Amino acid sequence: MAEHMKTELNIWLNGKTETLNSNQLSHLLPRFKAPFAVALNGCFIAANQYPNTVLKAGDQLDIVSPIAGG
Amino acid sequence: MQSEFNIYGQTLSSRLILGSALYPNPALMQQALQQSGCEAVTLSLRRQAPEQQGGEQFWQLIRDLKLKLLPNTAGCHSxxxxxxxxxxSREIFQTNWIKLELIGDDYNLQPDPILLLQAAEQLLADGFEVLPYCTDDLVLCKRLYELGCKVLMPWxxxxxxxxxxxxPYALRTLRERLPDATLIVDAGLGVPSHACQVxxxxxxxxxxxxxxxxxxDPVLMAQAFSQAVSAGRSAFVAGAMPKQDFASPSTPVLGMPFWLQEAP
Structure with missing residues (x-):
């Protein structure tokens, strides 16, 4: 299990700066609606890796969902 | 008469695949997809904005249609x-299909042929069933096919x-030189006659x-494209007459009245 950290950290969340109170990815995700998928610093994070993913300052997190496309 | 339309082992009865974007409203998108008779639809992924509810409505409408999903990588430059x-996309949509789009020029959204080959190779190795959106370049298409892309989608x-x-020369050449590849024309068509032509x-x-x-009227146009695709396919299977540069009368000449074998 990833180590929990209480201190604040700033990341890029969907292109905008965001201050988090936790470094656990899984703590951030409940605010998003399923279905979604996650990329951290441009790399895919599979759903089964959410509990083990620790965020650090400056990370770029993308959370995407289905939209129309051609 | 009509042979099967097959995408990586999955048979589709409709040879028309539609996108899900740019419709005036979600209801018209749903009607157009239904009336077209298409069995596969393209869609994409974008950043989720929690305050926006539209994404959920779109996803529900698409799921209700029970079509095969063809996610794209539109907008990717690397x-x-x-x-x-x-x-x-594979995690969310639960499909190995991926419409691989890798843009090399932002003005005409032309695919980057070099990066396309690199990405296709890696995606195939990762178990994806890759449908690359590509130009009509014969050598590029040959290389993609040789890599293992069973379906190619030239513009x-x-x-x-x-x-x-x-x-048309380039597209005809692709068809002649890659007879075993599944070739889908993707992008640039404006009216049903274009679809019928290819x-x-x-x-x-x-x-x-x-x-x-x-x-x-997107719903009526969807029907029109469906008919054009069917007509074009039937014509291809039927085999067109040979062209010639001179006229040939279709009505028999033999027995024509008013004609004399010798001058009176």
Whole structure:
């Protein structure tokens, strides 16, 4: 299990700066609606890796969902 | 009479694949997809904005249609972007199909042939069933096919242009030189006759979005494209007559009245 950290950290969340109170990815995700998928610093994070993913300052997190496309 | 339309082992009875974007509203998108008879639809992924509810409505409408899903990597400019978006798509949409789009020029949205090959190779190695959106370049298409892309999707013209087939020679050449590849014309078609034209050439299918979604009546246009694709396919299977540069009377000449064998 990833180590929990209480201190604040700033990341890029969907292109905008965001201050988090936790470094656990899984703590951030409940605010998003399923279905979604996650990329951290441009790399895919599979759903089964959410509990083990620790965020650090400056990370770029993308959370995407289905939209129309051609 | 009509042979099967097959995408990586999955048989589709309709040779028309439609996109889900640019419709005036979600209800018209749903009606157009239904009336077209298409069995596969393209869609994409973008950043989720929690305050926006539209995304959920779209996803519910698409799921209700029970179509096969063909996610794209639209907007990607690097191999890594395309790989990541493909992996995210596979997790959400539960399909190995990926419409690989890797843009090399922002003005005409022309695919980058070099990065396309690199990304296709990596995606195939990762178990994806890759449908690359590519130009009509024969050598590029040969290389993609040799890599293992069983389906190739050359453009007719730039995305959203509606210009129709800009280079019929190139498309005819692709069909002749890659007889075993599943070839789907993707992008640039504007009216049903364009779709009919490429189907008459022997292309296996047609993928389009703007021509239907931006029509004054998208539902009617979806039906029109469906009919054009069917007509073009039937014509290809039927086999067209040979062309010639001179006239040949269709009515028999023998027995023509008023004609004398000798001058009176």
């Amino acid at each position: 191999v890594q972007q395309a790989l990541t978006l493909a992996q995210m 007719a013209a730039p995305i959203g242009s509606g210009l129709g087939v800009l280079n 189907m008459e050439m022997g292309f296996d299918g047609v993928l389009l979005n703007s021509a239907v979604a931006l029509a004054k």
